[in-house]
Amino acid sequence: MRHFTFVLECTLLIIAGSASAQAQDPAAWTGVWQGLLDGQPSVTLTLAEDSGELAGTVVLNIISREGGQPHVIGLEPHVLVRPHVENNKLSFELRRIDKSSEPMNFTVVRSSDDKARIHCLNCGVEAPIVDLVRAH
Numbered sequence: 001m002r003h004f005t006f007v008l009e010c011t012l013l014i015i016a017g018s019a020s021a022q023a024q025d026p027a028a029w030t031g032v033w034q035g036l037l038d039g040q041p042s043v044t045l046t047l048a049e050d051s052g053e054l055a056g057t058v059v060l061n062i063i064s065r066e067g068g069q070p071h072v073i074g075l076e077p078h079v080l081v082r083p084h085v086e087n088n089k090l091s092f093e094l095r096r097i098d099k100s101s102e103p104m105n106f107t108v109v110r111s112s113d114d115k116a117r118i119h120c121l122n123c124g125v126e127a128p129i130v131d132l133v134r135a136h
Helices: 002-024
Strands: 031-037 040-048 055-064 071-079 081-086 089-094 104-112 115-120 129-135
Touching: 031 115, 040 071, 040 129
Parallel strands: none
Antiparallel strands: 031 040, 031 129, 040 055, 055 071, 081 089, 089 104, 104 115, 115 129
C-alpha cells in the first residue's frame, strides 16, 4: 500500500510539473485572443514568438452605452511592453495614448489552452475583467 501511495504521489508531481512547464512556455500563448464586453468586441490580443521571445499587440475597443445599446466608438492599438510569462499568467504594460501618466499594467490569466481573462490592474475600480477566447 505504501508503494502504491508513493508511486501515485510521484505521478501527480510529474503531471503537475509538466502542466506548469507547458503553461510557462511562451509558445503556448501564441495566437489571436478575442474578448467581448456587453456583446461587443472589446479586446484583441495578438501574440507571436517570431523573434524567439513572446511579443505582440493589443487593440482595446472603446465601448459606449449612450443611446441605450452598447456600441464600439473607437479603438486604441498598442504594442505590448515587457511581456512576461509566469505559470498561467502573462503580464505586460501598455503605454497610454496620451503618454501623460504611468503605463497601464495588464495581466492575462489562462484557465485552459483556449480561454483566459484579461484585466488592467491600475485602470481604476471600474476596469472590466474580460473573458478571452483564442481564435482558430
